[in-house]
Amino acid sequence: MLADSSVVVLALPQIYRELGTSVAGVTWVLVSFNLVMALAAVPAAHIARRVGPGRAAAVGLAVFAGASLACGASSTLATLIAARCVQALGGAAAVTAVLELLPAAVGSERRAAVLWAGAGATGAALGPAIGGILTELVSWQSIFLLQVPVAIAAAVPILAVAKHEASTRVMETELRPSGRPHVLANLALAMVSAAIAAALFLLVLLLIEGWGLTPIGAAIVVTVMPLSALLGSRLGPRVPSARARAAAGAILVSGGLGGLALLPKAEVVLTVPPQILIGIGLSLVLSALTETALSGRAPQAIHGGWTISARHAGVVIGLLALTPIFTADIAKQRNDAIDAGTAVVLDSKVNPLLKIELASKIVDRMEGERGRVPTIGPAFDPLPTDPTDRAAVVELRSDLQDQLDRGATHAFSPSFLLGALLGLLALIPIGLARRMDL
Amino acid sequence: MSAESRGKFLVGGAIVASLLLVAAYLAAGGASYTPAKTQDPCKHRPWRNPQGITEIAQQFSLSALDGAACQLGVSRETLARALASSADRQRFMDRYGINEEKLAKAIRAGLLRAIDDAEDAGALSPLLAVPLRESIQQIPLDQAIELVRDARSLLENVQSFLGPASGFLEQFLPEGLVP
Numbered sequence: 001m002l003a004d005s006s007v008v009v010l011a012l013p014q015i016y017r018e019l020g021t022s023v024a025g026v027t028w029v030l031v032s033f034n035l036v037m038a039l040a041a042v043p044a045a046h047i048a049r050r051v052g053p054g055r056a057a058a059v060g061l062a063v064f065a066g067a068s069l070a071c072g073a074s075s076t077l078a079t080l081i082a083a084r085c086v087q088a089l090g091g092a093a094a095v096t097a098v099l100e101l102l103p104a105a106v107g108s109e110r111r112a113a114v115l116w117a118g119a120g121a122t123g124a125a126l127g128p129a130i131g132g133i134l135t136e137l138v139s140w141q142s143i144f145l146l147q148v149p150v151a152i153a154a155a156v157p158i159l160a161v162a163k164h165e166a167s168t169r170v171m172e173t174e175l176r177p178s179g180r181p182h183v184l185a186n187l188a189l190a191m192v193s194a195a196i197a198a199a200l201f202l203l204v205l206l207l208i209e210g211w212g213l214t215p216i217g218a219a220i221v222v223t224v225m226p227l228s229a230l231l232g233s234r235l236g237p238r239v240p241s242a243r244a245r246a247a248a249g250a251i252l253v254s255g256g257l258g259g260l261a262l263l264p265k266a267e268v269v270l271t272v273p274p275q276i277l278i279g280i281g282l283s284l285v286l287s288a289l290t291e292t293a294l295s296g297r298a299p300q301a302i303h304g305g306w307t308i309s310a311r312h313a314g315v316v317i318g319l320l321a322l323t324p325i326f327t328a329d330i331a332k333q334r335n336d337a338i339d340a341g342t343a344v345v346l347d348s349k350v351n352p353l354l355k356i357e358l359a360s361k362i363v364d365r366m367e368g369e370r371g372r373v374p375t376i377g378p379a380f381d382p383l384p385t386d387p388t389d390r391a392a393v394v395e396l397r398s399d400l401q402d403q404l405d406r407g408a409t410h411a412f413s414p415s416f417l418l419g420a421l422l423g424l425l426a427l428i429p430i431g432l433a434r435r436m437d438l
Numbered sequence: 439m440s441a442e443s444r445g446k447f448l449v450g451g452a453i454v455a456s457l458l459l460v461a462a463y464l465a466a467g468g469a470s471y472t473p474a475k476t477q478d479p480c481k482h483r484p485w486r487n488p489q490g491i492t493e494i495a496q497q498f499s500l501s502a503l504d505g506a507a508c509q510l511g512v513s514r515e516t517l518a519r520a521l522a523s524s525a526d527r528q529r530f531m532d533r534y535g536i537n538e539e540k541l542a543k544a545i546r547a548g549l550l551r552a553i554d555d556a557e558d559a560g561a562l563s564p565l566l567a568v569p570l571r572e573s574i575q576q577i578p579l580d581q582a583i584e585l586v587r588d589a590r591s592l593l594e595n596v597q598s599f600l601g602p603a604s605g606f607l608e609q610f611l612p613e614g615l616v617p
């Protein structure tokens with residue numbers, strides 16, 4: 001469930017095409033889930049304390065499984081978004097309740113907080129890769145359908161706890177009033193989550209929609225992030241200061257996003273160094289801030305609820321702030337790239353009659369791409385048989401594709417830069433938190 | 439190393455790694471990796487020393503596109519795509535609120551500018567340019583568009599285009615243009 005926000009990211013381009021919606025419309029598949037999670041996490045944690053975390057988790061998992069089935073069966077964007085809202089309700093109940101159950105299972109609240117925070121960071125990083133593989137090998141629906149047996153499997157051990165709760169009633173200690181949430185840690189968590197959402201969402205769209213990679217190809221590329229997050233999770237325990245880990249993580253996420261905003265060429269390998277920084281950074285910052293928000297605070301479910309709420313609110317803010325900028329930029333850059341490409345055709349040495357034929361084919365391809373940056377290669381098939389014409393056409397095709405690649409890559413730059421800024425803004429609450437013993 | 443030093447080292451390392459990445463990508467041209475800017479069609483573009491009829495025809499078409507695009511307030515590239523087929527032309531006229539009369543006027547203006555440019559480049563004799571200008575004022579839209587798309591037909595068929603005067607005017611054509 002902690003991976004759910006990111007696992008759907010790689011399926012978005014396919015959902016966008018199959019359900020005939022827009023980039024802004026398909027964003028709501030993510031926004032709806034995160035918004036409901038943000039709103040429901042804290043109330044769900046309170047309910048979990050009243051009815052018992054075992055029962056709350058079991059009911060949450062059942063709702064999540066049922067809604068996942070509905071998501072997989074959706075044939076319209078509206079039903080998919082509605083099912084995603086219900087899925088988030090179940091998810092909020094289960095995730096916050098599980099945090100209340102963890103200390104008993106692992107031996108201490110501190111260890112439970114570390115594990116739970118680590119699961120959140122790993123889920124965020126692993127999600128896109130899993131989603132991409134499932135989308136390509138099976139379908140976008142399979143991402144949701146696979147969550148059904150996973151949720152049922154998770155519910156089995158929890159049912160035993162729920163039965164025990166039913167026979168013993170809720171313990172009095174669970175109902176003691178909860179302390180105030182750690183405002184600065186949660187605020188920083190929201191900002192950095194917005195930046196991470198930008199990194200995951202935009203990078204996947206750039207790879208699939210901009211550079212024409214398949215979902216599985218994009219999944220392989222973005223696997224760099226979870227692998228780097230693993231490295232970050234090994235680095236973290238060596239630095240006891242949560243504030244230093246959080247600051248370093250936020251800086252690395254921003255630096256990585258800055259790198260993605262300044263890609264010097266449309267080449268997959270150039271996304272690797274920024275992804276390494278983002279992966280290490282997200283592991284450091286998410287775990288440091290979550291541990292801080294939970295540290296010494298009881299009950300865990302309520303404070304865990306606040307961190308869930310902050311993280312998902314951050315994702316919503318990130319997506320809602322970035323989508324209009326990104327969609328406007330991609331439309332503008334697409335037109336600029338097409339104009340630049342047409343200029344290349346007009347100024348090329350290709351025979352004039354061939355130019356007219358090519359111009360017509362290029363226009364047809366653009367019309368057929370529905371707002372995407374077009375892949376222009378097929379417009380040049382078959383290549384002319386005359387060697388001079390052939391050489392001129394091959395050169396023209398390469399120049400034209402270069403212009404389109406430039407347009408597609410540049411369209412994402414302002415959004416990546418905004419993401420980097422959000423990551424840097426997280427340094428303000430992290431810095432202020434010094435006096436609050438972060 | 440103390441816990442505090444390790445924290446400072448981690449933050450310092452993060453800053454250095456981030457700055458190095460951004461600096462490396464900037465140095466590799468990350469800030470200028472954008473589509474080429476299209477030129478203002480109203481600005482004069484000098485001809486590239488035309489050699490032979492095909493190249494003169496290409497330059498003529500480009501000048502004509504520039505002239506027409508300047509009149510219509512669109513880029514040369516947008517107009518070129520609009521002239522690719524009659525359906526593209528209709529879409530273009532609908533999008534920019536242009537009627538056939540306005541389009542024909544702009545294209546004729548573009549052809550006149552192309553004649554001026556050809557004359558300036560020494561690719562067309564002034565004596566031939568004068569009757570060509572006269573003729574272009576009269577031609578219908580479809581024929582004007584055909585001339586923009588492939589000016590070779592204009593240059594190759596001077597005889598039929600200019601009627602009885604063509605025999606006399608042929609002597610003023612550059613060598614490559616003599617049919």
